[in-house]
Amino acid sequence: MDFLVGSDDEGRSRRGSNTSSGRDSGGRRGRRRKRRRNRGGFLAPMLAIIVLLGGIGAAGFYGYTWVRDVMTPDDYTGQGSGEVVVEIKDGQNASDVAQTLQDQDVVKSVKAFVNAIAEAGKSSSLQPGEYTMRKQMAAAEAVKLLDPDKRLLERVTLKEGLRLVxxxxxxxEKTGKPLREFQQAARNVRELGLPPYAKSRLEGYAFPATYEITPKMSASEILTRMVDRFNQTADKDDLQGKAKALGHTPHEIMTIASIVQAESGTKEDMGKVARxxxxxxxxxxxxxMDSTVMYGLNKYGIESSSKDLESTSRYNTYKFEGLPPGPIANPGDDAIQAALNPTKGDWLYFVTTCPAKGITKFVKLESEFNVIKAEYESNKVNGC
Structure with a gap:
């Protein structure tokens, strides 16, 4: 009995043990299957995300490449070749210049040049003029050649007091253009913009100054620029208003200014000569005035001979009263100012007693004039 009971207990014990073990084993297997299911549930979305991100990344790369290609303007590379002259006109901005460069095949696209000049910080530094460029240049290289110091131009300085001829x-001589072109342009005064009071004569109105002349400028354009400069000076000096106040026409004032320019030894003498x-x-x-006599005879010098004084030219102010018909040279602004603002004084005579040093003496009486004239004659022989 005890054995059987024991056997039964032992059997129950083994069965109970097996049952418990079965439950534990089944539980572990369930948990492992759950973990596998969980891992599978996590990996699948992760793989999907990776695939998605990979697709986005690829699309982003190709999209960036496309945008880059679209946004980057067409441009040549290198310094180009050959030679072409490009003109920048007054008032053109960077986009206008870029279009000109593209039209002449200097740069490949307007955008490339606009970007390059903006990056160089030179968009506002473009200067009118002509420039030697090359065909098919990188835009950045084209910007370098548009430096104002590299413009094709000739600086021509015309001194005060030069006659028109x-x-x-x-x-x-200074531009290499034929003289006949300038002579013809000077005769065609309607094209030059002369003021009405000039009486269709360029003499006196081709303003003396320093001019920047480009190879493409015609003789007419050059003379027009000189007349424009005179008109600017006349406006600045209020030539018409002040001439009227003095009881003279602007043309008469310019005639006086030209005499002042020709007769004065120094700037300081101009106001006195005008007086x-x-x-x-x-x-x-x-x-x-000897200067007017010489002009009428197409001669040069500061002293007229007895024969010169016999001239019947209207510019012979020893024979004809009043002013000559017009200016005898192209006066500068100092002479114009002197004609408009003569120095106060009662002088009637002056003599440049020492031309070499520009010494001029002014007197009122004819007897005093004879003295300073004798001084001049002595200095001609003995020096001063």
């Missing part, structure tokens, strides 16, 4: 000769002219005009007295 000498002005035209100097322009021809002598006005004082003589106010009297029944001839101007008696």
């Amino acid at each position: 000498d002005t035209l000769k100097q322009l021809s 002598v002219v006005y004082n003589r005009l106010d009297l029944p007295m001839h101007l008696r």
